[in-house]
Amino acid sequence: MAWTKIKDALAASPGTECTIKGWVRTRRDSKAAGGLSFIAVHDGTCHDAIQVVAKGELDNYESEVVKLTTACAVEVDGVLAESKGQGQSVEVQASAIRVIGWVEDPDTYPVPQKRHTMEYLREQAHLRVRTNTFGAVARVRHALAAGVHRFFDERDYYYVHTPIITGSDCEGAGEMFRVSTLDMLNVPTAEGGVDYDQDFFGKEANLTVSGQLNVETYCSALSRVYTFGPTFRAENSNTSRHLAEFWMIEPEIAFADLSDNWALAEEMLKYLLDDVLTRRADDMAFFDLRIEKGLIDRLKHVIETPFRVLPYTEAIDILSKANKRFEYPVEWGLDMQSEHERYLTEEHFKQPVVVINYPKQIKAFYMRMNDAGTDGAPGDTVAAMDILVPGIGEIVGGSQREERLGALDARLDEMNLPKEDYWWYRDLRRYGTVPHAGFGLGFERLIQFCTGMQNIRDVIPFPRAPRQCEF
RNA sequence: UCCCCUGUAGCUCAAUCGGUAGAGCGAGCGGCUGUUAACCGCUAGGUUGCUGGUUCGAGUCCAGCCGGGGGAGCCA
Numbered sequence: 001m002a003w004t005k006i007k008d009a010l011a012a013s014p015g016t017e018c019t020i021k022g023w024v025r026t027r028r029d030s031k032a033a034g035g036l037s038f039i040a041v042h043d044g045t046c047h048d049a050i051q052v053v054a055k056g057e058l059d060n061y062e063s064e065v066v067k068l069t070t071a072c073a074v075e076v077d078g079v080l081a082e083s084k085g086q087g088q089s090v091e092v093q094a095s096a097i098r099v100i101g102w103v104e105d106p107d108t109y110p111v112p113q114k115r116h117t118m119e120y121l122r123e124q125a126h127l128r129v130r131t132n133t134f135g136a137v138a139r140v141r142h143a144l145a146a147g148v149h150r151f152f153d154e155r156d157y158y159y160v161h162t163p164i165i166t167g168s169d170c171e172g173a174g175e176m177f178r179v180s181t182l183d184m185l186n187v188p189t190a191e192g193g194v195d196y197d198q199d200f201f202g203k204e205a206n207l208t209v210s211g212q213l214n215v216e217t218y219c220s221a222l223s224r225v226y227t228f229g230p231t232f233r234a235e236n237s238n239t240s241r242h243l244a245e246f247w248m249i250e251p252e253i254a255f256a257d258l259s260d261n262w263a264l265a266e267e268m269l270k271y272l273l274d275d276v277l278t279r280r281a282d283d284m285a286f287f288d289l290r291i292e293k294g295l296i297d298r299l300k301h302v303i304e305t306p307f308r309v310l311p312y313t314e315a316i317d318i319l320s321k322a323n324k325r326f327e328y329p330v331e332w333g334l335d336m337q338s339e340h341e342r343y344l345t346e347e348h349f350k351q352p353v354v355v356i357n358y359p360k361q362i363k364a365f366y367m368r369m370n371d372a373g374t375d376g377a378p379g380d381t382v383a384a385m386d387i388l389v390p391g392i393g394e395i396v397g398g399s400q401r402e403e404r405l406g407a408l409d410a411r412l413d414e415m416n417l418p419k420e421d422y423w424w425y426r427d428l429r430r431y432g433t434v435p436h437a438g439f440g441l442g443f444e445r446l447i448q449f450c451t452g453m454q455n456i457r458d459v460i461p462f463p464r465a466p467r468q469c470e471f
Numbered sequence: 472u473c474c475c476c477u478g479u480a481g482c483u484c485a486a487u488c489g490g491u492a493g494a495g496c497g498a499g500c501g502g503c504u505g506u507u508a509a510c511c512g513c514u515a516g517g518u519u520g521c522u523g524g525u526u527c528g529a530g531u532c533c534a535g536c537c538g539g540g541g542g543a544g545c546c547a
Contacts, residue, residue: 026508028505028506028507028509031502031503036506037506051507070497084505085505085506086505087507088507106497106499107498108498109481109497112496113497114496114497115483115508117482117483119539120482231547235545235546237472237545240540241546242546328543394547395547397546441547444547445547446547455540467538
């Protein structure tokens with residue numbers, strides 16, 4: 001039962017006896033000295049495969065070893081030795097090779113050892129993790145997720161499991177997926193509409209688009225909390241930066257204002273970048289070499305540079321004076337478009353930028369109203385922030401929340417939102433309300449930022465997007 | 472949802488003005504070599520996304536449908 005992980009075998013001393021288990025990447029044969037084969041075997045425990053050296057004297061050399069192809073599963077007994085060849089320090093001199101699982105038809109194996117396009121591999125999502133690139137993405141994704149929990153745990157933030165199914169339709173962050181057990185061919189009606197009273201929950205239910213409103217309730221008792229789970233948006237967006245199902249990290253801090261908020265976001269991003277560069281140095285070196293040249297330097301630059309904090313009003317000023325023709329208009333009160341955000345973070349500042357204090361009309365009802373005249377703005381602003389990073393654009397969106405019941409109600413009225421739908425959210429402002437703030441970080445966009453992967457569908461194991469729900 | 476590009480061997484792509492379907496990689500077999508993006512030779516592999524139309528003749532032109540990609544919007 002006991003065997004050695006390839007990660008450990010590669011770090012062990014020559015002379016060590018071991019058994020490894022894994023899958024064949026490549027096999028190269030030599031006729032020298034009665035037969036000699038070099039088999040690269042990987043088991044996913046690290047980026048590299050280990051080289052197994054199989055000699056012709058093995059019992060099953062002619063019958064099995066020389067017939068091994070990419071993806072065959074094998075178990076190898078042997079002793080570690082300093083490699084006589086270039087390219088690796090140690091290798092396994094095999095004393096026995098047992099084939100655990102053959103590839104039934106190597107000619108039609110969908111992921112042979114050759115170059116593939118990302119688009120093709122996306123159609124082979126169940127097999128693509130066997131490639132260098134997707135194995136590295138999977139390990140980096142894990143490292144980032146583990147880093148998120150460690151970061152928060154070290155700072156006394158509690159992980160709160162907010163619900164996936166939500167009965168409130170007031171999250172207001174986009175189109176939702178309906179959850180229902182009603183017979184679609186025979187929908188019960190009442191008063192001209194669907195009678196949701198007969199549905200599973202006795203009311204309309206949807207998949208969550210954000211855990212924020214729920215996590216605020218726990219923030220109002222535990223002080224520092226976060227959620228980290230899947231969220232769902234039924235938007236018909238077809239881009240390399242959007243998914244219908246994606247994971248989001250949403251901390252919420254009590255007794256905090258907007259500056260505490262971006263400080264936490266900046267600290268977390270830098271912590272995670274440093275963490276992944278250290279813990280997954282092998283995979284990050286691969287991304288730097290094969291996916292995006294200069295990736296590691298770019299990330300180190302982000303770690304070392306303080307984020308630039310920029311009021312929205314000032315950002316509009318910079319954009320309107322920029323010597324650049326934009327497709328969309330730049331005007332105070334309009335939301336910034338991708339091209340504007342990209343200009344600020346990629347061309348003007350060339351570093352992550354925290355844009356704060358947006359006009360209230362382009363932001364959500366729960367964001368805290370700023371005092372009139374903040375930043376010299378010509379209109380009302382709210383304590384919102386977006387963090388923009390080169391290459392991705394918006395990676396974090398957050399705000400200080402409106403903790404004053406009167407101001408919150410005024411915003412609900414302004415936006416024609418029925419107060420009764422928000423009864424439990426309003427209760428938080430009635431019973432021991434405190435200033436608090438939080439943000440959402442798109443986990444897949446963070447992985448894109450860390451790996452240089454161009455398409456968000458390639459940093460999640462099984463992407464869900466419009467007309468894409470295979471596997 | 473909008474704009475643009477695209478669909479040919481397992482994969483990546485050629486195929487001139489509409490005139491008999493090609494290569495590389497991968498795979499199989501053989502050769503060579505402590506090999507490592509190995510190398511050399513041979514072999515197999517095709518309803519050109521689907522349906523219809525124009526034509527003596529369609530991978531190529533036209534229409535519809537389906538799939539894939541890039542950009543935009545929406546956002547994280």
